[in-house]
Amino acid sequence: MAQPLDKAHFEALMAQAGLDLTEAEKEGIRAASAHTQAAAARVRTPREVSVESATIFTLTGASA
Amino acid sequence: MTSFPTIASAARDIAAKRISPVELMKDQLARSEKLNPALHAFIRFTPEIALEQARAAEARQTAGALRGPLDGIPIAHKDIYETAGVTTTGHSRVLEHHVPKMDSAVVRRWREAGAVMLGKLATHEFAWGGPSFDLPWPPARNPWNTEYFTGGSSSGTGAAVAAGMILGGTGSDTGGSIRGPASLCGIAGIKPSYGLCSRTGVLPLSQSLDTTGPMAWTVEDCALLLDAMTGHDSADPSSANRPRPDLLSGLNGGMKGLRIGVIRHFHEDDCKVSPGMAAGIAHLTSTLAAQGAEIREVKLPPLADFNAAGWLILAADAYAVHENWMREKYRAYGEFLRERLAVAATITAADYLQAQRRRRELCEAVAAAMTDCDLLVTAAQPGEARPIHQMTKWASFEVPNFTIPFNLTGQPALTVCTGFGAGGMPVGAQIVGRAFEDATVLRAGQAYELAAGWRAKRPAMAA
Numbered sequence: 001m002a003q004p005l006d007k008a009h010f011e012a013l014m015a016q017a018g019l020d021l022t023e024a025e026k027e028g029i030r031a032a033s034a035h036t037q038a039a040a041a042r043v044r045t046p047r048e049v050s051v052e053s054a055t056i057f058t059l060t061g062a063s064a
Numbered sequence: 065m066t067s068f069p070t071i072a073s074a075a076r077d078i079a080a081k082r083i084s085p086v087e088l089m090k091d092q093l094a095r096s097e098k099l100n101p102a103l104h105a106f107i108r109f110t111p112e113i114a115l116e117q118a119r120a121a122e123a124r125q126t127a128g129a130l131r132g133p134l135d136g137i138p139i140a141h142k143d144i145y146e147t148a149g150v151t152t153t154g155h156s157r158v159l160e161h162h163v164p165k166m167d168s169a170v171v172r173r174w175r176e177a178g179a180v181m182l183g184k185l186a187t188h189e190f191a192w193g194g195p196s197f198d199l200p201w202p203p204a205r206n207p208w209n210t211e212y213f214t215g216g217s218s219s220g221t222g223a224a225v226a227a228g229m230i231l232g233g234t235g236s237d238t239g240g241s242i243r244g245p246a247s248l249c250g251i252a253g254i255k256p257s258y259g260l261c262s263r264t265g266v267l268p269l270s271q272s273l274d275t276t277g278p279m280a281w282t283v284e285d286c287a288l289l290l291d292a293m294t295g296h297d298s299a300d301p302s303s304a305n306r307p308r309p310d311l312l313s314g315l316n317g318g319m320k321g322l323r324i325g326v327i328r329h330f331h332e333d334d335c336k337v338s339p340g341m342a343a344g345i346a347h348l349t350s351t352l353a354a355q356g357a358e359i360r361e362v363k364l365p366p367l368a369d370f371n372a373a374g375w376l377i378l379a380a381d382a383y384a385v386h387e388n389w390m391r392e393k394y395r396a397y398g399e400f401l402r403e404r405l406a407v408a409a410t411i412t413a414a415d416y417l418q419a420q421r422r423r424r425e426l427c428e429a430v431a432a433a434m435t436d437c438d439l440l441v442t443a444a445q446p447g448e449a450r451p452i453h454q455m456t457k458w459a460s461f462e463v464p465n466f467t468i469p470f471n472l473t474g475q476p477a478l479t480v481c482t483g484f485g486a487g488g489m490p491v492g493a494q495i496v497g498r499a500f501e502d503a504t505v506l507r508a509g510q511a512y513e514l515a516a517g518w519r520a521k522r523p524a525m526a527a
Contacts, residue, residue: 005410010410013409013410014406014409016409017387017390017391017406017409018390018391019390019391019394019406019409020394021406025403025406028403029403029406029407032403032407032457032458032461033407033410035375035407035458035461035462036375036376036379036407036408036410036411036415036461038372039371039372039373039375039376039415039419039461040372040376040411040412040415040418040419042368042369042372043369043372043373043376043415043418043419043421043422044418045369045422045425047421047425051421051424051425052421052424053417053420053421053423053424054272054420054421054423054424054427054472055272055417055420060305
């Protein structure tokens with residue numbers, strides 16, 4: 001399992017988000033960030049730079 | 065009238081004038097009001113609207129001008145579907161007093177088909193934060209055991225359908241929010257192909273993944289409801305500009321010639337499901353094989369890969385939706401949702417885009433596995449419902465999820481009840497089809513359901 005974000009980084013992100021949290025809340029949420037860190041590592045499977053995001057869309061022109 | 069009408073049986077009774085829509089509405093509303101204190105399936109009843117709509121359906125019945133099988137049928141909507149003039153809250157303090165001016169597209173389509181709205185149904189907060197006990201309304205309870213979880217986020221719909229309060233209802237499915245409650249409440253629910261049904265006027269969770277869909281006691285009823293939901297909506301950027309599909313004429317077409325790929329490693333290795341769930345999947349495949357389907361095994365990337373990509377996308381999308389409210393009204397949210405969204409605020413743009421790149425790879429892997437399969441089968445949940453107070457804040461991230469793979473791929477996926485497991489609690493399995501082959505998924509679900517016979521049993525508390 002990945003590690004949670006370090007305290008300084010986490011607090012900077014919460015400040016950026018404008019969230020005013022208690023110390024207990026910060027610790028609980030920071031601990032849970034281990035899940036998203038694990039997921040972020042898992043999706044970084046080795047791949048060619050040319051692999052496209054699923055968000056890439058196709059223009060369809062004028063509707064029928 | 066039978067004690068627990070289905071949409072199909074009630075439609076026949078209404079067409080034959082054996083029951084009036086007003087009588088049916090009053091019976092269903094009375095049952096709903098009687099059971100709701102124990103189930104909390106509804107957060108709001110709309111009796112005046114229901115009576116007005118039922119009377120209009122009755123007039124059409126008298127005139128021989130019924131609009132179709134949904135005319136006069138009592139339904140309800142998950143409280144993320146906007147309903148004109150009726151408070152739509154997302155089950156949240158954030159929108160506690162929000163009264164939309166317009167119906168969502170699906171609400172409008174069902175209304176135009178003649179369906180009778182009994183009220184608005186409980187949901188996890190904004191379709192993710194639940195089960196929560198710190199919201200203006202309590203969470204819904206499972207009719208098979210009211211100490212147990214319904215699944216979510218279409219929790220109220222799952223409970224209300226299982227208990228026979230409504231004959232069908234709307235759900236939404238972003239990571240399994242139709243299919244999960246369908247499994248845990250022992251009903252049918254389909255997440256249609258992404259883009260098949262409009263999302264206009266539905267409070268968003270993750271627009272990359274959100275799908276609207278129906279939930280009902282039977283597969284046939286799901287087909288009838290879905291048939292009234294489909295069709296291009298130019299106001300919804302995800303709406304597929306395709307002809308409306310024929311979901312009904314082939315419903316009883318049987319299984320001969322259909323090839324089913326079982327994703328065995330999902331539910332035996334990647335996340336070993338409960339014995340009851342495993343038995344249900346085996347019953348599904350053996351029943352369909354006996355009806356002429358060819359069963360084979362398929363291999364996909366690990367379930368954990370789908371979960372990682374799915375949850376990063378869902379969480380990041382959801383945070384973007386709620387970013388301003390989180391900044392302005394953090395404590396108006398329930399604890400579960402606000403802290404899940406706070407974690408989501410730590411996901412970087414690169415994390416999100418890597419997840420979307422992984423998504424494309426996973427979609428290609430599933431498509432490759434389906435080159436010689438018409439359908440896939442796997443579990444809908446890890447097992448039976450658990451006690452509601454055991455459901456944790458971080459369950460979304462901690463518990464393997466069998467449904468989110470098909471939100472990533474956008475394929476249609478149906479949960480059907482496959483029996484009863486530990487403690488007499490229902491289990492369900494997923495039948496998954498190719499994009500826009502929702503009719504084939506429904507056909508397989510119908511074939512199984514009619515052969516299996518599970519539909520005769522309702523929760524004892526609802527009788």
